[in-house]
Amino acid sequence: xxxxxxxxxxALARLQHELAHPPFHSVLLPRxxxxxxxxxxxxxxLPYQAHFARAAGSSAVHGGVxxxxxxxxxxxxxxxxxxxxxxxxDLRIDFLRAAPGADLxxxxxxxxxxxxxxxxxxxxxxxxGPAVAVARGTFSTLAPQPKGAS
Amino acid sequence: xxxxxxxxxxALARLQHELAHPPFHSVLLPRxxxxxxxxxxxxxxLPYQAHFARAAGSSAVHGGVxxxxxxxxxxxxxxxxxxxxxxxxDLRIDFLRAAPGADLxxxxxxxxxxxxxxxxxxxxxxxxGPAVAVARGTFSTLAPQPKGAS
Amino acid sequence: xxxxxxxxxxALARLQHELAHPPFHSVLLPRxxxxxxxxxxxxxxLPYQAHFARAAGSSAVHGGVxxxxxxxxxxxxxxxxxxxxxxxxDLRIDFLRAAPGADLxxxxxxxxxxxxxxxxxxxxxxxxGPAVAVARGTFSTLAPQPKGAS
Amino acid sequence: xxxxxxxxxxALARLQHELAHPPFHSVLLPRxxxxxxxxxxxxxxLPYQAHFARAAGSSAVHGGVxxxxxxxxxxxxxxxxxxxxxxxxDLRIDFLRAAPGADLxxxxxxxxxxxxxxxxxxxxxxxxGPAVAVARGTFSTLAPQPKGAS
Numbered sequence: 001x002x003x004x005x006x007x008x009x010x011a012l013a014r015l016q017h018e019l020a021h022p023p024f025h026s027v028l029l030p031r032x033x034x035x036x037x038x039x040x041x042x043x044x045x046l047p048y049q050a051h052f053a054r055a056a057g058s059s060a061v062h063g064g065v066x067x068x069x070x071x072x073x074x075x076x077x078x079x080x081x082x083x084x085x086x087x088x089x090d091l092r093i094d095f096l097r098a099a100p101g102a103d104l105x106x107x108x109x110x111x112x113x114x115x116x117x118x119x120x121x122x123x124x125x126x127x128x129g130p131a132v133a134v135a136r137g138t139f140s141t142l143a144p145q146p147k148g149a150s
Numbered sequence: 151x152x153x154x155x156x157x158x159x160x161a162l163a164r165l166q167h168e169l170a171h172p173p174f175h176s177v178l179l180p181r182x183x184x185x186x187x188x189x190x191x192x193x194x195x196l197p198y199q200a201h202f203a204r205a206a207g208s209s210a211v212h213g214g215v216x217x218x219x220x221x222x223x224x225x226x227x228x229x230x231x232x233x234x235x236x237x238x239x240d241l242r243i244d245f246l247r248a249a250p251g252a253d254l255x256x257x258x259x260x261x262x263x264x265x266x267x268x269x270x271x272x273x274x275x276x277x278x279g280p281a282v283a284v285a286r287g288t289f290s291t292l293a294p295q296p297k298g299a300s
Numbered sequence: 301x302x303x304x305x306x307x308x309x310x311a312l313a314r315l316q317h318e319l320a321h322p323p324f325h326s327v328l329l330p331r332x333x334x335x336x337x338x339x340x341x342x343x344x345x346l347p348y349q350a351h352f353a354r355a356a357g358s359s360a361v362h363g364g365v366x367x368x369x370x371x372x373x374x375x376x377x378x379x380x381x382x383x384x385x386x387x388x389x390d391l392r393i394d395f396l397r398a399a400p401g402a403d404l405x406x407x408x409x410x411x412x413x414x415x416x417x418x419x420x421x422x423x424x425x426x427x428x429g430p431a432v433a434v435a436r437g438t439f440s441t442l443a444p445q446p447k448g449a450s
Numbered sequence: 451x452x453x454x455x456x457x458x459x460x461a462l463a464r465l466q467h468e469l470a471h472p473p474f475h476s477v478l479l480p481r482x483x484x485x486x487x488x489x490x491x492x493x494x495x496l497p498y499q500a501h502f503a504r505a506a507g508s509s510a511v512h513g514g515v516x517x518x519x520x521x522x523x524x525x526x527x528x529x530x531x532x533x534x535x536x537x538x539x540d541l542r543i544d545f546l547r548a549a550p551g552a553d554l555x556x557x558x559x560x561x562x563x564x565x566x567x568x569x570x571x572x573x574x575x576x577x578x579g580p581a582v583a584v585a586r587g588t589f590s591t592l593a594p595q596p597k598g599a600s
Contacts, residue, residue, distance in 0.1 A: 025212075054172050089389075093240060111584065112580075142416055239567060286394065321506040322504050324512035362475075367514060388545050
């Protein structure tokens, strides 16, 4: 699909906006690291916080934090490419290994962005080492419809 | 598979414990409503909080909250049935409609619980009306292994 | 969404057409058992054939047959409801137990049918006994677009 | 996990065996192109046949053929690595664009192979051009159990 070109600086600003405005993100405090609007790639850093832990007496990160980070990164990869929000239709997350109690990085890239839907892959890992989780989702790219449409 | 029988009271206490101990749950504050250890069914209430919102100026609930609630409920349905934690292997969430800024209910039930894996379905809805999301996941039921196994 | 009403007889005829016309179905030979256009429910029978087996020396049905049956049934549930083809966007299949070398039944129903996408659940089982597989998918319901759109 | 090393020639022979013996594969006639047992990578060619078509009057390939090819390739990637069959637990397929009526290539690689489960990614494309579908699945790697276990 054709879309207006934006610069890398505009894309990073858009990613920062996407990460900053949702109230639930104030619980997670993600940071925008990079955004490539042509390739539909974004990288997000999630600095570790003690309340991310999944079990008493463990520092390993809760699956819900991983899932939220995956959704956030995938959504952002589409949003920087199309210039507006792209609601999640569905999302699959595969947990590959326990996520250590440390900063996490989410790298998302679009597989295809069409006029009605987009597909996105996400890889989540620590600063080093193999991925702790991968995710794949379908997102809506339809332009906002008149009220009453679904 | 055979497993030791537990009473409905023990199952509810186990669900309460599953919901109470993970540090990340202190962000969400879920409540145990019911647990059926024979059928592998649990119901969880997630009272609405303002920081669940997905966008500035909207009260609709963030997809990450929905995903976390789905993971939590599915995991709990297995845990009350087998009597120990059951790590998430993979999870698919389908978002059917925007989740209004209000209390949410998650109803999870096991489709099959085997000696190595379990499958679980979850439905998430408001107090009334159709489901806002459904989820399906695969969970590990393997008894803890000696160190070094994966 | 509003859509023209059709009768149960028209829905069954439509299901029969959906099952009959694709060349790949001539390999599987599915039969239409029932179609409810209001609820978006269809039931399909897949009579067993020896070449469905998944391994030499076993009569258990190949996962690809199960996946094809799931896709076919889910697609048909949408098609009878909207009156045209609904291409598969994505599909998840959970294999719960080995499918015995015998006739299989697929029961599909729509969870939600909107103006751009539909979600569908499918359950596959033998004539008796628990489900051998469940599937869930997202389908496109967009009306055909002018050439060049995606 | 540790596993006995096999040579590339043995891996290719194993892939050829995996593709040749299931009766349902006689409908599809897949061919082994390459197998890397260390990386868990396999490439399969599916030569086009007229009965693969998804609709009367179209040569585009049926989603069930794509799904079967994805399952077959993912399974084979695990099987060449562990030296025995690895039943599919669950599989998600994302259809990115219509698959033209032509030969298809499936490239699968394992993301992680553990002692109880493996995760695998598959990309399906024509001889040239972008992927027509991607798939991701979870497979059982448990050694065969005594009868009665699940």
